[in-house]
Amino acid sequence: MTQKFISPRGSGRGPTLKDIAKTLGVSRATVSRALRGVGRMSPALRERILRTSSEMGYKVNYAARALRSRRSNLLGVLVQEHSHYQIGDLLEGIQDEAQKNDYSVLIGTIRHDEDMEIRQIQSMIDKHVDGLLVSPTGTPRGLQLLMDLQRDNIHCVSVLEDLAPGRMSSVSVDELLGGFIATQHLFELNHRHILFFGGYLEDEYFDSRRYVGYCRAHDIYGVAVNPDYRIKCGYTVEEGRRVLLDCIARGLEFSAVFTICDMTAAGAIKGLRDAGLRVPEHVSVVGFDGSNLVSSLFDPELTSVSQTLRIIGQEAFRLVHRKIESKSYDPESIVLSPQLHIGKTTALRKSPL
Amino acid sequence: MTQKFISPRGSGRGPTLKDIAKTLGVSRATVSRALRGVGRMSPALRERILRTSSEMGYKVNYAARALRSRRSNLLGVLVQEHSHYQIGDLLEGIQDEAQKNDYSVLIGTIRHDEDMEIRQIQSMIDKHVDGLLVSPTGTPRGLQLLMDLQRDNIHCVSVLEDLAPGRMSSVSVDELLGGFIATQHLFELNHRHILFFGGYLEDEYFDSRRYVGYCRAHDIYGVAVNPDYRIKCGYTVEEGRRVLLDCIARGLEFSAVFTICDMTAAGAIKGLRDAGLRVPEHVSVVGFDGSNLVSSLFDPELTSVSQTLRIIGQEAFRLVHRKIESKSYDPESIVLSPQLHIGKTTALRKSPL
DNA sequence: TTGTAGGCGTTATCAC
């Protein structure tokens, strides 16, 4: 433990390639190659260089490297909001992998604002990120900008949704399957009138795909889809509650609800309670996310389609990293399968409906 | 809108200082000065340079700047876990300010692991961050390393706790006051037997300070502190529940509980319910954090000592930024006052106790 | 397999 820890900057600057080269009586280029493990060289020399570098406490100067090599070892990540209840898992997955590969992660928040989206993308470009991971974004302008990115050598991967199938790489969840297994589960419990709480925008990504799964399950079980059961709803607890109460007020008849996220599911359950209905005795509810946070805070434990965001984050980093290393811009899509987590909010239908 | 957006890298590289200088027939140095707003120069020329730069779509090359100036415009932030239910707010506060000041933020997660803490600090140093914000950390080794940082021109600010009073800058919450107002509130509701659910470690920061506030309130209301009421407890829902049930099993008598965080409070309430007690009819509960997430998911709405993490984040960035700009290493501490948010988990004592 | 040389884009230090 005689290494010089701490340092590279300040008055007592750390050693540079030159210092190591001088110490060893070799050239800077050789040291550089040894350190990066590129080119062919005698293992003995490489070993010697590595040891000496470490002993002298050598630390790469990323600024110099970036300046010269035009690679920043910076990865940009764009998310809607940092304080979203699930985003931490995704970011941890990304960061873990990034760290292993000596990448730093820059995070930008969009806040559901189109101008902000453009500014953030531009800001990532300005900072010379090697790659960009974008999670739920999706304005046409933003998408266009993202598509242009590869002209600037920035590798872009869409995370959670497959933003531009065949034109941009992505790591996403099989939403159709998610919609299907949730609905199937309810059918197996003998439910036939299932509300679908989707997004609030037109043609919302998760909404539309899961709805296809929802419909497919209906087909398979020989039940006609009632279009009135497809309800617009925001992604918050309060929205879930409000919308559910509204359904009751409108006289919709149902014995189960499938919601777009766990927060909405929690809200729906609150609404049901407010209306004097019990879950799952009177109505079954299935959420989407499988959030640990929700499951530890909310009673009863939700039945939910669960996606492991940490893994999605890891896969996303690996994918963009592979793209960067291989300098390949061929779109590549990874689709992960969600799983049904059965909690205490679904049960065999007992109501007459 | 004829500017060249997108660019700095890739084949079609963006313009450099040199290009602007050439276009304007001035020297690179002058352009550089104009852009940074340093040194004295004729306003007319500065104006001309600024306009031309923007028209040509000039973008700073941070790598080059960092290499030459020994300032990276990078800020490191160390947190225990990214997926903590409150951390997003803190990070958003930091990022917002950082963005305004052209700083990028690097986030490292410690995961309650001492070696990891050291590695992360070292990693931030390696990346030449100009400053470091550390939120709840606290191993002696880590602290020592942080104290050494300023020898390397890295400005360090402790966030949420005042890690080394008088020796390191900090932005924190008046924990004593927090403990006081929570307890005072309960006294005002006529409670006299108040459990204090603290941390699980010896000499835990939040625990000890809030306990002082708790004791002070007892003094003022002329009630003796019962040391048995100080209970060790982790920061999770499950811990809160387990510990509360344990208290009941041990025959402790109380009419109120003050917990170290909202998660614990939620857990304690679950435990009370499991024991057949109602909140707030039988027992009042006060949490700490004022988390929106908890309040939207958990019923009933918690009474809680609330701290605005977003503001703390903003203040923390401003402080470290000021330190960086002024090159001052004098420790400076900012203390913010928490506020009591009164929800539906506290009520006038009705129980005989 | 290894060395030499030049420059990436910027800023700091002098001059003028």
Next chain:
DNA sequence: GTGATAACGCCTACAA
């Protein structure tokens, strides 16, 4: 006030 010039530390050709 403004300009010339020399680094900053590294990587990439190309030469040996």
